[in-house]
């Protein structure tokens with residue numbers, strides 16, 4: 322099995338291993354930390370002033386069980402989520418019955434050009450196989466976002482810290498863990514390179530502004546995790 326398929330299977334197993342919604346997406350946080358996370362995402366997503374405007378739509382790429390998406394779904398007429406795990410999608414439909422969910426890959430979005438007002442993708446890029454996949458996924462997100470829309474890609478692992486984090490990991494101990502929990506398997510992002518790439522002239526008509534955002538300093542892992550916002 323390729324490591325891509327193995328990670329997909331591991332996420333599916335994780336989704337069906339417990340009824341605890343936060344544990345299903347490996348985010349074992351208490352209520353205060355959860356609220357702080359949602360508040361931070363909400364602020365950075367620049368939610369539209371008018372709730373449920375006709376035709377408004379949000380897409381969550383790698384939505385997991387839709388616990389995050391369900392916090393913002395009411396701001397839009399339509400809330401969509403995709404994830405490559407079938408069990409994640411089954412759970413997402415239970416969390417947000419009015420949501421429109423499908424199984425799919427981040428680098429191949431089965432949606433029309435300019436379909437969404439907001440595209441969110443949180444805590445998924447480090448499970449991507451390589452840098453090429455990162456660029457394809459961002460390209461796809463830009464394609465499906467409306468002019469004037471906003472893309473928020475959250476919790477990117479900053480490549481500046483890759484060696485430090487990977488070298489601190491005990492590779493023998495890692496062997497006991499699923500791939501998705503092994504630091505050695507995580508894909509880090511060269512954020513400046515991503516910015517430079519999407520500022521090229523060929524993106525000029527689609528990308529209005531692209532910026533790196535810090536996470537609040539009280540977030541435990543804020544020093545090496547960053548968010549990326551693209552205003553289209």
Ligand SMILES: C[S@@+](CC[C@H](N)C(=O)[O-])C[C@H]1O[C@@H](n2cnc3c(N)ncnc32)[C@H](O)[C@@H]1O
Pocket residue numbers: 329332333346347382383384385386388389403404405406409425426427428442443444445448449
């Ligand atoms: C840590 S969970 C985060 C879920 C959700 N975004 C959240 O913040 O609660 C990572 C999710 O990304 C999904 N995922 C990882 N790689 C993916 C890919 N290439 N395409 C689609 N989904 C992917 C996994 O199935 C899993 O549900």
